[in-house]
Amino acid sequence: MRLILLGPPGAGKGTQSQRLVDKHGIVQLSTGDMLRAAVAAGTPVGLKAKSIMEAGQLVPDDVVVAIIADRIGQPDARKGFVLDGFPRTVPQAEALDKLLAERGLKLDAVIELKVDEGILIKRIETRVAEMTARGEKVRSDDKPEVLKGRLDAYRAQTAPLAGYYDAKGMLRSVDGMAPVDQVTAALDGILKPSSAV
Ligand code: AMP
Numbered sequence: 001m002r003l004i005l006l007g008p009p010g011a012g013k014g015t016q017s018q019r020l021v022d023k024h025g026i027v028q029l030s031t032g033d034m035l036r037a038a039v040a041a042g043t044p045v046g047l048k049a050k051s052i053m054e055a056g057q058l059v060p061d062d063v064v065v066a067i068i069a070d071r072i073g074q075p076d077a078r079k080g081f082v083l084d085g086f087p088r089t090v091p092q093a094e095a096l097d098k099l100l101a102e103r104g105l106k107l108d109a110v111i112e113l114k115v116d117e118g119i120l121i122k123r124i125e126t127r128v129a130e131m132t133a134r135g136e137k138v139r140s141d142d143k144p145e146v147l148k149g150r151l152d153a154y155r156a157q158t159a160p161l162a163g164y165y166d167a168k169g170m171l172r173s174v175d176g177m178a179p180v181d182q183v184t185a186a187l188d189g190i191l192k193p194s195s196a197v
Pocket of ligand 1: 009031032033035052053054056057058059060061064084085086087088089092141150
């Protein structure tokens, strides 16, 4: 099973991806996680990405496409994967189409988590406040001023992907504002027919 979860920061892509991993034995490929690991390790990619990520902007397409090209070829991704945070631009989506076609692979679904942006910002602020209260480290790009930039980037560069996949007849949408278990149930409903194949 190969999936894409689309949705702005804080829509619940990470949480739902983790549940899909547990249920279907696939891997979660989060370019955000991979880039954060590269930053932490101080690799050349990390050095290039650090300031861009801190500013809430998008890392260049060629950088993330190279990361994904390498990652989907690894043995643990053979059974399938859920892409979380990739693609984020139309050129990334086109590059992914090419990568998959070269490998004779197809996507099973592209699922958009639809959310209300105003509520979303409140949700992330609450998450940040709770984590801070527990003494946990908060992602630096969850700060309100950076978060706003990430949402702007989503609207300008990533939201057009819904149209891109809709035109291919692949887009499905679920209400990302529903309680987490309901969102999971909605995803299960969409994935049942294809997972039975
Ligand atoms: P995320 O954890 O998915 O919210 O990603 C955190 C940050 O990593 C983003 O704000 C971007 O700076 C960068 N990033 C992650 N995935 C991508 C991508 N597919 N394209 C460009 N930048 C990305």
